Amino acid sequence: xxxxxxxxxxIKCPICKYKxxxxxxxxxxxxxxxxxxxxxxLKAKAGDxxxxxxxxSVPCPIVQRRGKH
Numbered sequence: 001x002x003x004x005x006x007x008x009x010x011i012k013c014p015i016c017k018y019k020x021x022x023x024x025x026x027x028x029x030x031x032x033x034x035x036x037x038x039x040x041x042l043k044a045k046a047g048d049x050x051x052x053x054x055x056x057s058v059p060c061p062i063v064q065r066r067g068k069h
Contacts, residue, residue, distance in 0.1 A: 005064050009056035015040040024052050024060050 007026065011033060012019045016039035024030070029050035033042045045054040052060045 005061045005062070005068075006058045007061060008058075009033050009052045009058040011042075011052065013038060013042065014055060015038055022052075022056075023057075024058075027059060029062060052068045 007024050008021055009024055010019050010021050013035040016035060016038040018035055020036060022033075029044075030046050030052060031050060033043065033051040033055070034040070038042055042051050042055060044050050048054040050060050050062060052058065060063070
């Protein structure tokens with residue numbers, strides 16, 4: 001039975017620790033994210049496809065479909 005794909009993830013800024021729930025793109029990777037609290041520009045870590053895989057509570061939908069995280 002296939003798992004249901006989650007489209008919401010809580011992204012946590014590694015600089016100021018601010019957390020915000022965000023809707024993830026369904027079929028693309030978001031490489032850059034700007035923290036709404038401290039304005040830091042977060043970029044995906046090496047080896048991760050996007051900022052949600054690096055800093056989110058849930059990996060992006062593309063990775064979820066692959067079953068990698």
